[in-house]
Amino acid sequence: MSGILIYGPDPGFLGGSWWWLAVVAPYSSMPLVLFHTIGTSAAVLGLILLLGRAFDPIIHVPAPAGSMTLTLYSAHLLFMASGILKDRPFASLAVQAGAAVTFAVVWRSLIGKGPLESALGAVSGKVRSRVGSSRPSRH
Known part of the structure; x- marks a missing residue:
């Protein structure tokens, strides 16, 4: 069966x-x-x-981490590739979660968008302006 x-x-x-x-x-x-x-x-x-x-009120504190997921996920991949705390998964989780939320809250309050999100936004803005300016008008 x-x-x-x-x-x-x-x-x-x-x-x-x-x-x-x-x-x-x-x-x-x-x-x-x-x-x-x-x-x-x-x-x-x-x-x-x-x-x-x-x-x-509780969710409002870690919310900045949700606005920079590309940066935090990239940092997570680098951390996991380093092998630090690979034998201690719960400690690794605590360190990564604490560092991610702390970094996101501080960065968001001081600078704004996450570093990788800003870079990607700048690149996509340039591409959008070039594509938009090279299109023939449909009038």
């Missing part, structure tokens, strides 16, 4: 019945599984959004 869930049914399986679409198996991508996954995701997202309003 597990082969059917992995490779699909033989052409004559279930006589071409539409009941095959009602199979509920992990990662089957059948309509009922997708409906359940989307519904659960929407419910969790709605709950988090509601809780976000209640915990706004």
